[in-house]
Amino acid sequence: MKCVIIGTGTWATALGQVLCDNGHQVILFGRDIEQVRQINEEHQNRRYFGDIVFLPLSLLATTNLSSAMKEAQYVILAVPTSALREVLLQIEPHIQQPVTLINTAKGFDSITNERLSSLIRRSVAPSKRTEIVSLIGPSHAEEVIMRNLTLLTSTSVDLTLANEVARVFSNDYFRVYAQSDEIGAEIGVAMKNVIAIASGIIFGLGYGDNARAALITRGLAEIIHFGKHFGGHAKTFQGLTGLGDLTVTCNSFHSRNFMAGVQIGKNDSSEEFFRTNINTVEGIGAAKAIHQLAKKHHIEIPIVDAVYEVLYHGAKPSEMVRALMTRPLKEE
Amino acid sequence: MKCVIIGTGTWATALGQVLCDNGHQVILFGRDIEQVRQINEEHQNRRYFGDIVFLPLSLLATTNLSSAMKEAQYVILAVPTSALREVLLQIEPHIQQPVTLINTAKGFDSITNERLSSLIRRSVAPSKRTEIVSLIGPSHAEEVIMRNLTLLTSTSVDLTLANEVARVFSNDYFRVYAQSDEIGAEIGVAMKNVIAIASGIIFGLGYGDNARAALITRGLAEIIHFGKHFGGHAKTFQGLTGLGDLTVTCNSFHSRNFMAGVQIGKNDSSEEFFRTNINTVEGIGAAKAIHQLAKKHHIEIPIVDAVYEVLYHGAKPSEMVRALMTRPLKEE
Numbered sequence: 001m002k003c004v005i006i007g008t009g010t011w012a013t014a015l016g017q018v019l020c021d022n023g024h025q026v027i028l029f030g031r032d033i034e035q036v037r038q039i040n041e042e043h044q045n046r047r048y049f050g051d052i053v054f055l056p057l058s059l060l061a062t063t064n065l066s067s068a069m070k071e072a073q074y075v076i077l078a079v080p081t082s083a084l085r086e087v088l089l090q091i092e093p094h095i096q097q098p099v100t101l102i103n104t105a106k107g108f109d110s111i112t113n114e115r116l117s118s119l120i121r122r123s124v125a126p127s128k129r130t131e132i133v134s135l136i137g138p139s140h141a142e143e144v145i146m147r148n149l150t151l152l153t154s155t156s157v158d159l160t161l162a163n164e165v166a167r168v169f170s171n172d173y174f175r176v177y178a179q180s181d182e183i184g185a186e187i188g189v190a191m192k193n194v195i196a197i198a199s200g201i202i203f204g205l206g207y208g209d210n211a212r213a214a215l216i217t218r219g220l221a222e223i224i225h226f227g228k229h230f231g232g233h234a235k236t237f238q239g240l241t242g243l244g245d246l247t248v249t250c251n252s253f254h255s256r257n258f259m260a261g262v263q264i265g266k267n268d269s270s271e272e273f274f275r276t277n278i279n280t281v282e283g284i285g286a287a288k289a290i291h292q293l294a295k296k297h298h299i300e301i302p303i304v305d306a307v308y309e310v311l312y313h314g315a316k317p318s319e320m321v322r323a324l325m326t327r328p329l330k331e332e
Numbered sequence: 333m334k335c336v337i338i339g340t341g342t343w344a345t346a347l348g349q350v351l352c353d354n355g356h357q358v359i360l361f362g363r364d365i366e367q368v369r370q371i372n373e374e375h376q377n378r379r380y381f382g383d384i385v386f387l388p389l390s391l392l393a394t395t396n397l398s399s400a401m402k403e404a405q406y407v408i409l410a411v412p413t414s415a416l417r418e419v420l421l422q423i424e425p426h427i428q429q430p431v432t433l434i435n436t437a438k439g440f441d442s443i444t445n446e447r448l449s450s451l452i453r454r455s456v457a458p459s460k461r462t463e464i465v466s467l468i469g470p471s472h473a474e475e476v477i478m479r480n481l482t483l484l485t486s487t488s489v490d491l492t493l494a495n496e497v498a499r500v501f502s503n504d505y506f507r508v509y510a511q512s513d514e515i516g517a518e519i520g521v522a523m524k525n526v527i528a529i530a531s532g533i534i535f536g537l538g539y540g541d542n543a544r545a546a547l548i549t550r551g552l553a554e555i556i557h558f559g560k561h562f563g564g565h566a567k568t569f570q571g572l573t574g575l576g577d578l579t580v581t582c583n584s585f586h587s588r589n590f591m592a593g594v595q596i597g598k599n600d601s602s603e604e605f606f607r608t609n610i611n612t613v614e615g616i617g618a619a620k621a622i623h624q625l626a627k628k629h630h631i632e633i634p635i636v637d638a639v640y641e642v643l644y645h646g647a648k649p650s651e652m653v654r655a656l657m658t659r660p661l662k663e664e
Contacts, residue, residue: 138549139542143541148542149543150542150543150546151543175546209475209580210471210472210475210476210480211483212580213572213576214481214576217470220570239549243548244545244549245545326504
């Protein structure tokens, strides 16, 4: 199986290693000449994994998109949400025979607010592709690269294809489970990044585990409420792409979304965060998209709205949290 | 409102402080003369909270059960599950007028495997009490004593009473929400202690956040599967007494259940843990009760069964985890 991975970031590299471990032919496409050379010649990706991680010798990288795409069967899109739209435009002309496009980003398109599978579906002609697959779930790349046990999902409306992709990626430490609820899964993994920012804010403000547990509980309820409106299935939100991804992101210092929240909470303001941050924090874009979608569809999502106000309108985190967590007593 | 709290442990003391903060008359009943003296004269409970926590001057304690119970309106049972049966026998003769019994333990009776509300209901004559209330949710006493924001539930089949109790306990930092699904709530809070032991084992064995997230996800599914069989409502398991209590216990170093699992995982055996442990670890009894109930009712609960085998039959944690987490690939 020839697999092309678009991107040379943490997740692209970790997935490349998984596929090499499984005996597939893998090539990463990236733009940074030095990084590509490092992967090919030194078998390292030091920008992301320092000098302690040595990559499989069979993991190759290139800056030449056209040669990378030649005879590709799987094209894995391992780029941030904000880059996906442009990447699709870029790769589409290079697709010669029908490929399986596998998305790994978690968010909504920033222009149309549509789910990423919809964006991909619309951007690549049906004759050039199978159904869309998303490889998503609770999975920090930093742990996958260490071959630490990880369970995630292969999600596609075409369940046979989802199962095929699950088999290609699965091994002893990387367990992929097929599921077909594209809507529920994509909304779950995108929205939990916003809840994780809120969770980090709570932590940064000095609240304890009890308060964070309450926030996560309310957060899942909010994800279910929002997601069901668009047709997601209740069961999906309790699974790896719902609760699973939520709990790992809301409690982990590996998570950029949680850590963004921690900084914002500590300063009781998002100002310094925006002045100094250089990382991709997917929850920032997602907060805006979800806020706009909820407004349009009249869905009540108080946590996401609070995060949106903190991020986009300079609201004070401590005041937003107090208002959120001390709403009038009513039944659970 | 005169409130008697049976017990002088962490949770008894923390709840006593909450009720004093709310202006109620509170007396703790305990057996340890020195501890009772310390609370009354030095306003400390050093065994549990060291010498940094000073308790409200109005918080009193006694070793005299009969005087404590006199004119009590609320009797809060803040003792471990294993002591509840005996405590009920002890207090029953001292109840002069109908009281509201509020349970705070999380588990199953070790002899009959019944839920604690059922045990209380059966042990105290209806003429001596209102309906049973449980005050349960994600709430480490160590945080409540610091007046850190905590949200939990007042659960009773009598929703009016649940709301009354919620109002008595609620204040700025202690938010209590009424709910009426006694079965779902009690099963959720008892069973999550077993999942937390499993979560600790995973951590102790060296697995990362990804694996723990998957375990928690599978754990909630198992709680729902088991709890629904006995009539618990799906929604309850997503709330504070389900997901909320699960996430705080499975991720927190405050949790005795999680920490028991960590030690068992590090040694890849439960032997040393049982030789050295002096704490109440509620998940140990719960694992046995749930295992037996599931067997009787033919319910599949692979995580609880694995914990049971590790705790009661010397099974090797690493082998149990591997078997659990690498079950054949199937749909999520």
